[in-house]
Amino acid sequence: MYKSNPAKSLLPWLQSQLAESDDICLQKLESKEKKAQLFYIKSICDQAFIQDHLLIPFFETDSLHDYLSYIDNLFQTSSYISPEKTLNQLLHGSVVFISGMNIRLIDIRKVANTGISEAKIESTVQGPQNSFSEDIATNLNMIRDRYYQPSLKIENQEIGNQAPTPIAIIYDEKLVDPAVLESVNKRLAEIQGEMAIILSIGQLERHLSRRKRTMFPTIMLTERPDRVAYNLAQGKIAIVMQGNPFVLLVPSVFFDFMASMDDLYHTYWTSRFVVVLRYLGLFITITLPSLYVVSTAYNPELFRVQLAVTIAGSRISVPYPAFVEVFLMLLMMEFLTEASLRLPKMIGSTATTVGGLILGQAATEAALVSNIMVILIAAVAISNFVIPINAMGFAMRGVKYLLLFISTVFGMIGFIVGLVGIVAYLVHLDSFGQPYLKLFMKSSTDQEEITRVKEEQG
């Protein structure tokens, strides 16, 4: 119905679609024989741009024809396609320009939060200090600025069928694995169909990974431009989303989550040392609670006599079995971590002081937990934060309860089987067709080898 004369019916239609909001602006322009209308949403448009580049030229040009050719030469201008598209663009910060039969859309989006802040979550000591902003254009700029490759390709898309949010898929065309790219695109198209609105990249991440319920992250979220550049150079795909200071990296494997960017910036042996520390921390945070239960309740003879006696002596006044003790203290530790995450910074220190004092001193003096238990819990809590990527740290926080449960029920055997089981579970996971955990990652995939061999044999 609009096709016959879109220019006339478009404006009333747009107005009927939009709620009567005060920041919607309809500006009528008239100069000499020229007449035009500008329709836009004030709060997301760049007012200075309208003033300098739309209004002033309007009054300076002689004819409407001259002015239109001026507008068409602005690089932000696009032509009219359909009323729905127009509405969408309007909501994303375009000005609708109507004059007689002519309709133009001019993108003059103004983004308030383009500020680049320091990396807070994945901070490094010697690396670049800045993190991504919340604006997609700024983020794309930051990525281009770190990865100077002619083969870098950026594909703009939108996600969510009700309120589409712009996203960009970035990869190095020469290095990317076509199979992974295809499965990402397929998955994005599926999400596009299913989801009305996607607000955060975390939400996108959850829908991207095919498994509905999973413990370990198979897609990495990062706030560091240098990590994105590094991963692009390895042939991975990055997904940037408007309004999010994080970038998704697919496919991501277990070792990615255990790597810090600092590993690349330190001297060789220093970074090796830190990596070893990290895996040691991982091992300690997962196993220590279970080992305590196993070695006090099931197999005290595993340790040398002196050590076993010290542990038993420390537990002498504790009125309940070891697993209750461990579980209680772990729970308190989790509460403390969780609380200090949510608390405003001003009162954050209260939680640590109170928690530290109560958990550390009072609990042992009241003989509710053993001294060794307190040391152990502290070690578990601290070593958990040695894991550089938070998503993995959180996953491991949960894993240790699983192991604790199996060890409590089945003893030493349960502990080992549980540990091997966790490794098996990690091996069994996939991230977009890439094996999640395997040694000697760098070698080419085995399926490739088989096809190569077959081809050679003819």
Add this chain to the structure above:
Amino acid sequence: MSRFYYYLIFLNMTVNVVAFVPNVLLQQRFIGAVPSMVIALIVGTINAAIFGFCINRFPGEGLPEILNRYVKPWIRTLFLLLMGVTWFIAGIITILIFVDVSKQYINPEMPEWTFLFIFLAFVVLCAKMPSIKVLYLLELLLILNLPLVAIIFLKVYTHPYFSWDAVKEVGTHALTIPAWDSFTVALYTFAGYLNMVIFARVMKDQFQFKRGWIIGSVAFVNLFTTFFIPIGLLGTEAVGHARYPWVMTADTIRFDLSPIERGIGLFLLLYVSISLTSALIHWHVGLELMKGAVNVKKYKAKAQRIIPWMVTLLFCGVTFAINELLFQSQIRSFSIVWYTIRLFGEFLLIFLLGYCAWRRGHEGV
């Protein structure tokens, strides 16, 4: 052939250290174990080489696919089913032995079914993984365990009370008539390469004959260690009385400065994961052979998911039943019989594979 080939062989050699292999060998230490081991060393290496030569002809293919083309369907189905059962029993024996070891040396108060339950749960869940993932897991666990193996090796060879005289004494019985049981169990330590009937599907490279010496020398070190270390540490006479000579041998190790003082702790920790991996590999191969036998790809997707569960749960039931019905000594006799049956199975398999390779050669492909 790729590194996984050696992992499979190495795994089977290590896992047999706790199985009945040292027990059988040491019982026959004066009546033919040593010459049997020498023969087994030669026969095993030759077998592995012939097998490698034959399977080289079929890159990227497992036994079911190969038999599909060159053998009559009924022979194929029967053979694959029998082989599948054999492999499942291999896993069952490993599990049952380790249940016994766990009960005796780790948690004597726990009922046996709890050990069985947790071992089987792990093996059943993991056996259904894709073959390549099973290999990744194997590689990871072997490399994680390597330091423990190295420590135990170092400790036993440098043990202050190790008696080389005892070793020499048993060595003087090298010229006796070989014993059949010793031969079968010693040959079984080589059998890791047979898992290739399934894993050849995902292997990259061809078997290389110039690297065959690796198998031979590792096997030699393994057999020597398995047999002579307990003799050197426990004595020529006493060693014959132990059901699990190696667990007792590990108990002679003492770490003066480590928080874990007794070697047996470390040894058992190591062997829980090694035996589990071995049982998992055997069950995985058994399951894949069974799937090949019933041609699982013909069925609907739902049936394809259910069949592996049915097969593995059936064998779980069998494991529980054997554990309930047989005494430990009967399980020992059962496995000795099984070692013999398996030996004929191995030769039959190599023969069939050789036949297929010969047919393929004649087709001129």
